Amino acid sequence: xxxxxxxxxxxxxxxxxxxxxxxxxxxxxxxxxxxxxxxxxxxxxxxxxxxxxxxxxxxxxxxxxxxxxxxxxxxxxxxxxxxxxxxxxxxxxxxxxxxxxxxxxxxxxxxxxxxxxxxxxxxxxxxxxxxxxxxxxxxxxxxxxxxxxxxxxxxxxxxxxxxxxxxxxxxxxxxxxxxxxxxxxxxxxxxxxxxxxxxxxxxxxxxxxxxxxxxxxxxxxxxxxxxxxxxxxxxxxxxxxxxxxxxxxxxxxxxxxxxxxxxxxxxxxxxxxxxxxxxxxxxxxxxxxxxxxxxxxxxxxxxxxxxxxxxxxxxxxxxxxxxxxxxxxxxxxxxxxxxxxxxxxxxxxxxxxxxxxxxxxxxxxxxxxxxxxxxxxxxxxxxxxxxxxxxxxxxxxxxxxxxxxxxxxxxxxxxxxxxxxxxxxxxxxxxxxxxxxxxxxxxxxxxxxxxxxxxxx
Numbered sequence: 228x229x230x231x232x233x234x235x236x237x238x239x240x241x242x243x244x245x246x247x248x249x250x251x252x253x254x255x256x257x258x259x260x261x262x263x264x265x266x267x268x269x270x271x272x273x274x275x276x277x278x279x280x281x282x283x284x285x286x287x288x289x290x291x292x293x294x295x296x297x298x299x300x301x302x303x304x305x306x307x308x309x310x311x312x313x314x315x316x317x318x319x320x321x322x323x324x325x326x327x328x329x330x331x332x333x334x335x336x337x338x339x340x341x342x343x344x345x346x347x348x349x350x351x352x353x354x355x356x357x358x359x360x361x362x363x364x365x366x367x368x369x370x371x372x373x374x375x376x377x378x379x380x381x382x383x384x385x386x387x388x389x390x391x392x393x394x395x396x397x398x399x400x401x402x403x404x405x406x407x408x409x410x411x412x413x414x415x416x417x418x419x420x421x422x423x424x425x426x427x428x429x430x431x432x433x434x435x436x437x438x439x440x441x442x443x444x445x446x447x448x449x450x451x452x453x454x455x456x457x458x459x460x461x462x463x464x465x466x467x468x469x470x471x472x473x474x475x476x477x478x479x480x481x482x483x484x485x486x487x488x489x490x491x492x493x494x495x496x497x498x499x500x501x502x503x504x505x506x507x508x509x510x511x512x513x514x515x516x517x518x519x520x521x522x523x524x525x526x527x528x529x530x531x532x533x534x535x536x537x538x539x540x541x542x543x544x545x546x547x548x549x550x551x552x553x554x555x556x557x558x559x560x561x562x563x564x565x566x567x568x569x570x571x572x573x574x575x576x577x578x579x580x581x582x583x584x585x586x587x588x589x590x591x592x593x594x595x596x597x598x599x600x601x602x603x604x605x606x607x608x609x610x611x612x613x614x615x616x617x618x619x620x621x622x623x624x625x626x627x628x629x630x631x632x633x634x635x636x637x638x639x640x641x642x643x644x645x646x647x648x649x650x651x652x653x654x655x656x657x658x659x660x661x662x663x664x665x666x667x668x669x670x671x672x673x674x675x676x677x678x679x680x681x682x683x684x
Contacts, residue, residue, distance in 0.1 A: 236409035237408075240409060240410055240411045241406070241411070247379075249404065250383070250406060253406075254385070260349065263406070264292075264382075264384065265289065272303055272308060278309050279312055279345075280347050281349060281352060282313055293309075325364065326371075336377070343380075346379070348381075349386075350383055351389055362401050363424060366423045367424070370424060400418045465643075475533055476529075479529060479530040487523045491520055491523060498512035498513060537549050539575070547585055547605075560592065562602070565603070570611075580647040587641075588666045591641075595619070596618075598618045598619030611668075614667050616666075621662070621664055622664055653669055654670075
């Protein structure tokens with residue numbers, strides 16, 4: 228993800244901070260620190276809050292950045308809603324002095340007519356003092372319940388190049404929220420101020436760490452159990468869906484389809500027995516039979532799409548080949564198929580899952596890509612790799628699984644494909660750009676996936 232998009236996501240996260248939040252950010256680039264501070268202050272000014280900025284090198288940079296966002300900084304400062312607290316002033320203060328100053332600002336914000344209070348501090352103002360006292364200062368803000376009592380929000384910014392790792396460790400554990408990357412994360416290592424400020428804290432820290440590790444493991448175990456239950460339920464729902472599709476397909480073919488065939492036959496007989504002089508009747512009967520024949524074709528196509536009998540009878544290769552031929556005729560899209568000679572029979576669940584991926588991918592190509600070409604390729608060695616690609620416009624709007632990858636547009640089809648592939652122990656990836664999209668399934672060909680030995684393995 229490029230720097231601009233990352234900053235935009237950081238800004239969006241920062242703008243979600245609300246009353247009683249106390250958060251810290253660690254940064255190593257000045258433009259990152261400035262972007263976060265400006266986003267934070269901009270929201271406060273929009274909400275008519277008192278915004279105090281403790282800045283490092285004077286207020287010029289942040290004032291210019293705020294002005295570039297369309298904010299009239301002179302007017303906001305005249306109204307008393309924007310206060311720049313410069314480093315030379317802050318350096319003359321002890322942490323206890325700063326604590327009282329924040330209490331003063333927070334307590335007086337509403338009585339002065341402001342909707343609330345927020346403070347952003349570039350924390351290098353404390354470098355000249357006792358850095359252990361800095362962590363205690365942050366803890367006392369929590370202990371005194373400054374943020375809760377005054378319904379205000381605090382954002383502390385730390386330059387990782389200027390604070391020691393030991394200090395940053397202390398700082399992290401006294402902040403309930405931490406900005407990490409482009410997220411505001413609830414801090415699992417946060418220590419309650421009563422415990423942190425206790426004289427016994429150093430001797431109890433190891434016990435706290437062990438307890439915290441145990442709680443994190445319990446949460447992870449619970450999450451894993453929930454995921455397994457979800458996967459089992461998802462698999463059952465997909466199996467029920469497939470069984471229902473098979474039943475409907477059989478009913479359409481054996482009942483509705485056969486009735487339509489009988490109807491078309493009777494209409495043909497009726498037309499032939501109608502005297503040639505009854506032209507209108509013969510024409511009407513011809514139209515009725517043509518309509519019945521069309522319905523028969525549609526029913527057969529629908530029945531096949533719902534569940535192809537060839538999949539059960541002949542296997543994945545023949546089923547895909549048959550489907551691709553029908554897809555090309557129906558859509559006009561030229562679909563090329565390349566099947567490995569090593570592709571043998573696989574278990575029923577695996578063959579059905581892979582068939583549904585091909586089916587859904589080709590439907591997406593027809594509905595969304597604008598491509599007039601598609602290619603399906605299946606390779607087999609120790610793994611089965613199946614790729615469905617097009618030359619269309621690509622997909623956009625929702626991020627792929629890959630964190631730094633392109634964004635893809637997904638409805639219910641792609642999540643369903645992902646779930647099917649996961650249930651058979653495979654992996655589904657999507658590569659998308661303006662030059663086309665490739666859906667790729669990777670599956671280990673262990674013995675549990677093979678129904679019969681591959682003939683040429």
